[in-house]
Amino acid sequence: MSAATTSHPLLRVDRLTKHFPVRGGLPGRRQVVQAVDDVSFEVWAGETLGIVGESGCGKSTTARLLMHLVRPDSGTIAFDGKTLGSAMSRRDLHRQMQMVFQDSYSSLNPRLPAAVSIAFGPLVHGVAKPAALGRAADLLQAVGLDPVVFANRYPHELSGGQRQRINVARALALEPRLVILDEAVSALDKSIEAQVLNLLLDLKDRFDLTYVFISHDLNVVRFISDRVMVMYLGKVVELGPVNWIYRQPRHPYTRALLSAMPSMNPRRRTMAAPLFGDPPNPINPPSGCRFRTRCPYAEAICAALQPELAEMPGEDGRAIACHIHRPGSGHSRATQAGLAA
Amino acid sequence: MALAPASDNASTSPVVSVEDLHVLFTTPDAVVHAVNGVSFALEAGSVLGILGESGSGKTVTLRALIRLLPAQRCRVEGRVTVAGHEITSLSETALRDVRGTKIAMIFQEPMVALDPVFTIGEQIAETIVRHEGAAHAAAWRRARDLLEMVQIPSATRRLKSFPHELSGGMRQRAMIALALSCRPAVLLADEPTTALDVTVQIQIIVLLRQLQRELGMAVVFVTHDVGVAVEVADRLAVMYAGRFVETGPTETVIERPAHPYTAALLTSTVLGAVSGHRLEAITGTPPDVSLLPMGCSFAPRCRFAVDACCAATPPEFVLEPGHSTRCHRVAAGEIQLTRPGLVERASA
Numbered sequence: 001m002s003a004a005t006t007s008h009p010l011l012r013v014d015r016l017t018k019h020f021p022v023r024g025g026l027p028g029r030r031q032v033v034q035a036v037d038d039v040s041f042e043v044w045a046g047e048t049l050g051i052v053g054e055s056g057c058g059k060s061t062t063a064r065l066l067m068h069l070v071r072p073d074s075g076t077i078a079f080d081g082k083t084l085g086s087a088m089s090r091r092d093l094h095r096q097m098q099m100v101f102q103d104s105y106s107s108l109n110p111r112l113p114a115a116v117s118i119a120f121g122p123l124v125h126g127v128a129k130p131a132a133l134g135r136a137a138d139l140l141q142a143v144g145l146d147p148v149v150f151a152n153r154y155p156h157e158l159s160g161g162q163r164q165r166i167n168v169a170r171a172l173a174l175e176p177r178l179v180i181l182d183e184a185v186s187a188l189d190k191s192i193e194a195q196v197l198n199l200l201l202d203l204k205d206r207f208d209l210t211y212v213f214i215s216h217d218l219n220v221v222r223f224i225s226d227r228v229m230v231m232y233l234g235k236v237v238e239l240g241p242v243n244w245i246y247r248q249p250r251h252p253y254t255r256a257l258l259s260a261m262p263s264m265n266p267r268r269r270t271m272a273a274p275l276f277g278d279p280p281n282p283i284n285p286p287s288g289c290r291f292r293t294r295c296p297y298a299e300a301i302c303a304a305l306q307p308e309l310a311e312m313p314g315e316d317g318r319a320i321a322c323h324i325h326r327p328g329s330g331h332s333r334a335t336q337a338g339l340a341a
Numbered sequence: 342m343a344l345a346p347a348s349d350n351a352s353t354s355p356v357v358s359v360e361d362l363h364v365l366f367t368t369p370d371a372v373v374h375a376v377n378g379v380s381f382a383l384e385a386g387s388v389l390g391i392l393g394e395s396g397s398g399k400t401v402t403l404r405a406l407i408r409l410l411p412a413q414r415c416r417v418e419g420r421v422t423v424a425g426h427e428i429t430s431l432s433e434t435a436l437r438d439v440r441g442t443k444i445a446m447i448f449q450e451p452m453v454a455l456d457p458v459f460t461i462g463e464q465i466a467e468t469i470v471r472h473e474g475a476a477h478a479a480a481w482r483r484a485r486d487l488l489e490m491v492q493i494p495s496a497t498r499r500l501k502s503f504p505h506e507l508s509g510g511m512r513q514r515a516m517i518a519l520a521l522s523c524r525p526a527v528l529l530a531d532e533p534t535t536a537l538d539v540t541v542q543i544q545i546i547v548l549l550r551q552l553q554r555e556l557g558m559a560v561v562f563v564t565h566d567v568g569v570a571v572e573v574a575d576r577l578a579v580m581y582a583g584r585f586v587e588t589g590p591t592e593t594v595i596e597r598p599a600h601p602y603t604a605a606l607l608t609s610t611v612l613g614a615v616s617g618h619r620l621e622a623i624t625g626t627p628p629d630v631s632l633l634p635m636g637c638s639f640a641p642r643c644r645f646a647v648d649a650c651c652a653a654t655p656p657e658f659v660l661e662p663g664h665s666t667r668c669h670r671v672a673a674g675e676i677q678l679t680r681p682g683l684v685e686r687a688s689a
Binding site for chain 1: 394395494508509510511538539540541542543544546547565566567568569571572591592595605606609619620621622623624626627
């Protein structure tokens, strides 16, 4: 991975914020969904960054913001050192960064055969038609579909797994360096999911790709990611190398999330759920720490002050947004070196 | 909890018994063999998990138990007995009395299963009035007790809520309360946690297990998620192309799988995988149930398949009491299946 030697990250996201206004409601009381609120992170060339969280945590909005499919309210995105909007146009960005969506059917044009769907991007970007279709055939081969059989098939003639392979091929058609996979394997059966995950690993090696892998499935994220970012109600609560996050989760939410996973051991079943109730509404989230309403360790400081994401020394860049892990924060547990890992 | 176990549970005979169930759907183009000879018996107070991928026939099997399949378009063969009633031959009137009191069902999408124009309280009370002839006020009180039983906070206020006013987890709890309102002996659960977030899913699983024990119900739980099946089921039935390919106690099936499909399902998923290494994926796609292959349906995808596998459908081989497989090569001891080394979850 040659690009990894450069000193700046492939993608740098700084204080990204997106609030959606809620239509309707009482007049005079404007409400907003704080979908993504002050989110900063970096993606290094050659790595896979996994983003996990429950519904409404802002992981898909983050993906759409990265692709500029929705415009951020504030914050900047820099790709390879070039800030989007000033040093880089959206069109240039899309040559470098592509996305695969969850619903393999609705993300393909039903009236285009597979090869044309794949060739569409290169055609728009000025590649001659025979060359674009030739590249489409190569990509079909690369994703494990015989071009002779599949080039002229329409989306409705394909299975879910095959359609998702077409979507992956289409995302690779412009030879991007970074691919965002937003719940890309979530709708597939387990046996097909395994095939597509293998394909993603192969393609990453072959084309020197960097992935941002978004999923609600904690097992899949653990399998594919190098680093993991945990989100809760529009905020990053914990970020770090996959083994630190999964073996020694530190943020109370990450701990609850991981212990809510089914145990997979019939002799050691889960006896009590770690959290009660559903995630709160992202409209008007709680003050201070957004997790405090469900957190077993919440204290006055948690309601008063929003914890900043702070890096833990000596933990390979792991960062946590929790008063317990910030000495001198005023939380009674903060003096005891945080939650014992 | 105010509810006593249903009276039918006293006997030791199975509360659900299914013999050679076949379900065929007729479409203009093809005949779809959704279920091809499923037999099982379920004791009162035990939980059977049916594990399978989409199209394997698990939901159709479940719906046949409560006769929710469209009579015009499908043919059901075989015997289904639930709490002493032969479901397949009941009249519509008699069936309406059995549904709710002997057998009830919860669904994946409570928003679709609950009636959007009635409050939760009205829906539960209506069921109690219809089946038990209770007075309206008494039924309403029972409805409140039921909401408390499924741990819905401020139950009295929630009785007056419409389904859209509840969160996903609360709606699922309300649907469970509705299903349990007339103390069924058998509860059918069709992927009730699939649409929920993981922290809510575990709450529903723990609640269902607790209620199942307290009420002594038999539960048939359909899921595609191995982890969920392991959390809820006493026994597992692994379904493929309309057949139970392996059945056994949950521990046995997970620790010593005896069908190549079960073993592949366990090793191919990310649960057994080393991060960043290729998975041992099952090749090919699930079979088209309108064009089932001869012999073992899994043979075209099975790495152990030999000619004999395609000659005839393998019968059920009993390996030890309570554990059986539909693989003649495993039964003959010709192949050794890899045992999955499951990743332990992080301790919290």
